[in-house]
Amino acid sequence: MNGSGWAEIVLTIAVTVALAWPLGAYLARVWQGQRTWLDPMLKPVERLVYAGCGVKADRSQGWLSYAASFLGFSAASFVVLYLILRFQDLLPLNPQGFKGVSPDLAFNTAVSFVSNTNWQSYVPEQALSTFSQMAGLTSHNFLSAAAGIAVAAAMARAFAANRGEGIGNFWIDLTRITLYVLLPFSLALAVAYVALGEPQTLLARVTAHTVEGGKQTIALFPTASQEAIKQLGTNGGGIFSANSAHPFENPNAWTNLLEIVSMNVLGYACVAAFGRVVLARKDARALVTVMALFVLAAGSAIYATETRTPPAQAAAHVATDVSMEGKEVRFGAPSTAIFAAATTGASDGGVNGMHDSFMPLGGGVAMFMIQLGEILPGGAGSGLYGMVVMALIAVFVAGLMVGRTPEYLGKKIEAREIKYAMLAVLILPLAILGFGAVAAVLPVALKGLANPGAHGLSEILYAYSSASGNNGSAFAGLSANTAWWNTTLGIAMLLGRFAYVIPVFAIAGSLAAKPKLAATAGTFPTDGPLFVGLLVGVILIMGGLQFFPALALGPIVEHFQALQAVAAR
């Protein structure tokens, strides 16, 4: 540990949060249908999309209709992507000559990219054609992220409404967010990545002659464009198996910084936009503070665990104060630590180091960040609505303590909203612990593990946490391309995305219909340090109550086993 490492972690978070405010202001204009600086160029395209798809721009939807559009769009996307992956050998742009992927892998991958998870049970450069990567996966990187941000926009409108009936129009939100936010910013990022050394080509491979006189075939893809939306849309699926540890995906310290910033900036920006739409900027600042505090704490904790002498090396008197296993030498411990905290807090899933190779507690912190609900700052859009669910529970708890009906941002929070909120937050433990418990005793599941004992349990827990939280990062050490893992992880991804979001829509619909109340002297303030502390406590206690027993059997016991093994020598 050193000063420059700590400074890197703090500065990375500070730069991300600082950039989120102007982006949030812009995003709020997009959500509200207001004029933007891209209108002269994109307005005709937007009109064309509405005309082509028969969308009526002045029609607002109720929450059930909005949810039906969201589900219908996702279901259609699932079928299209499934067919692309299965029949990629019959489709163009397959210079690699790959066959169609297996049915269970196509199911897993289609669900994965439709749910903004981007879990990858395959080695991309050895399984997917350029067409599958571009038309199949990259397009869904845009659309699934836009769909998530659309839900966040609907939630913002629900809080802004005064006895309203609608929460917006899904098709308009999807179109505007894709056209005005994701496409232009991804284009700018892709150009920056190319300038910083990432390849952007349709060539399948290049042959290099090594200094020893041998030949090496190196896979190529249009990497920069995929990398841009991979991080901005909190998708995380790599075009190469090594993800952002691959020198083509993440060649240097500048691309590394850009990737961390871009994977978190939209999460914070959605909250900033929410604050503008709801006219509650101070409350939005409090939510952003909570998010940033958790990323700072997680990054610091991982940095601390990865810069202690590993017990086995200490016993062998190896002079080292950093555990470099699983880390790129180009990035070192601090850049890996903040990347891991940012990617697991954001439901991104891109990695620049292998979390499986972290010290047990470091890997445990990464896993716990996912289990806290992917709200820190969370995925594109999903971070905001997940955090709002937590805020509702926090004001409900505060209301119980002081004996008043809880309110949040001018809306009375009653039993109905809390029931919906609980239905949402219980999905994660149900999917993670339910599937995890079955997999821990089922031989067909255990075959995929590379490690026995506590570390093996960590691999199982991480896989289901990653899938259910729609994160998509892999712990490594798990061979997941089997029928069991592909199917159950696919179901976990579906539950984590869609079973969570349905109660969120119901909350939005319920709140939209309520009158907007003015704050009184008895209103619990939700913009100050007391609320920040309360919200941090609620998130930690809920996460701890749900997952601490399982974590105790995985990374925590592994930590003590490592210490004990060294002491016994």
Place this chain on the structure above:
Amino acid sequence: VQERRSPTAKEGSMLDLVFLALGLAAFALFGGYAVLLRRL
């Protein structure tokens, strides 16, 4: 990545139906869940 036997064309078609049906059934269930919540 584990080595796996590729399914035959017939097995593949059957499995395609199974997995497509599984995915679409899940979306239908989520839709039903939304209707249920509406009545809550």
